[in-house]
Amino acid sequence: MKNLLLTALLTLTATASAQSTYRILAPATTGGGYDTLARNLAKTLDVTRLAPNAAVYNVPGEGGVVGLREFVKMRGDEHQLVVFGLTTIAAMQTSKDGSVSLRDLTPVARLVNDYEVLIVPASSPYRTLGDLTAAFKSNPNLRVGGASVASAGHLFTGNVLQASGGNVRTLKWVPSSGNLQGIKAMLAGELDVVSSSYGVAEDDIKAGRVRALALSAPERIPGINVPTAREQGVDAELVNWRGVFAPAGLDAAGRASLNSVVGRLARSKEWRTLLVQEKQNSFYQPGVSFAYFLDREELRIKALLRDLGLTK
Structure with missing residues (x-):
């Protein structure tokens, strides 16, 4: 029993x-x-x-x-x-x-x-978001990429370019299999600009290998020393x-x-x-x-x- x-x-x-x-x-x-x-x-x-x-x-x-x-x-x-x-x-x-x-x-x-961050190599001539948006207007063939087409990075980049008066339809997005792969491609000289998840890019930002130009947050985030796009006069954000x-x-x-x-x-x-x-x-x-x-x-x-x- x-x-x-x-x-x-x-x-x-x-x-x-x-x-x-x-x-x-x-x-x-x-x-x-x-x-x-x-x-x-x-x-x-x-x-x-x-x-x-x-x-x-x-x-x-x-x-x-x-x-x-x-x-x-x-x-x-x-x-x-x-x-x-x-x-x-x-x-x-x-x-x-x-x-x-x-x-x-x-x-x-x-x-x-999570938030997106626009980054360039540390050696890039683009030191501010204004530098980048001005460069895009004069050179729509700028090599911009990150994760997949229609990813958060792609959407944020388009939002920034449109809000700054650029022709977003001329953006030629170069996709990678992920944010990390996009950053590696940029550091290898294959891209000029990457939009990545901040969490993925953080180590490269803090190590000085890349320069962060703008965060996609609606306001400055404590502990993240990166200005938002809005702080720099560009009405763009993406969560x-x-x-x-x-x-x-x-x-x-x-x-x-x-x-x-x-x-x-x-x-x-x-x-x-x-x-x-x-x-x-x-x-x-x-x-x-x-x-x-x-x-x-x-x-x-x-x-x-x-x-x-x-x-x-």
């Missing part, structure tokens, strides 16, 4: 554990911002015991759209999660088949913010946010459970400590307000893409 009771108890425990386990999609290669956020989520869910044994998997391609095409088929499953941000919203809008949209997802929470989503079709109980778990995670000291270590900026915005933010953000990104000539 004792053995039967023990077996039953172990079965119930295993079942409960399986039900609380999440599968988290990072729709990008390992090592990038989406992958880091997904693994931080899984690690915090485990160490806080909110949902042990969460599994992360990667499906890269098309700025996140390739992975999402399969993810949205798991409609109604509250234990399937995906992390992405601004770049993937842009990728959805530039995707040729239009097979995925925000209507296919349940926004759970906005979790982190490169990332959040977590579930498939569409969750019932009320599923949404409530998921919102509770992610809310407790975002307020935990383990989560905040991990983000500091990873040089990510915590910004928790729960589901309802996150969904409202997304409605406005989608329209803004659509306008930026149209200005760049990437959509009609």
Whole structure:
């Protein structure tokens, strides 16, 4: 009888554990911002015991759209999660088949913010943002790049050039597989200017290998000694946010459970400590307000893409 009771108890425990386990999609290669956020989520869910044994998997391609095409088929499953941000919203809008949209997802929470920074080699003649925008007006063949086409860096660069009176349609963006690869290309003499996530560029900035000309934040950020574009008279800003989503079709109980778990995670000291270590900026915005933010953000990104000539 004792053995039967023990077996039953172990079965119930295993079942409960399986039900609380999440599968988290990072729709990008390992090592990038989406992958880091997904693994931080899984690690915090485990160490806080909110949902042990969460599994992360990667499906890269098309700025996140390739992975999402399969993810949205798991409609109604509250234990399937995906992390992405601004770049993937842009990728959805530039995707040729239009097979995925925000209507296919349940926004759970906005979790982190990052900012773009325009950088040039330390030996560059461009010492200020004004120098750079003037150079672009006289030389539209300036080699400008960073991560993928329609990435946060591409959008911010276009925003800066347009706000300073330049012809943004002449911007010829040179894409790399990621921010780090773009910086390496610039240091190798293949690019004149790069727009990168500040977190990726920080070590090169502090080491003096590159010069930071402008940060995409709305106002000066404590601890970051880089002027914003707005400080320099250019009305341009961009927040490169990332959040977590579930498939569409969750019932009320599923949404409530998921919102509770992610809310407790975002307020935990383990989560905040991990983000500091990873040089990510915590910004928790729960589901309802996150969904409202997304409605406005989608329209803004659509306008930026149209200005760049990437959509009609």
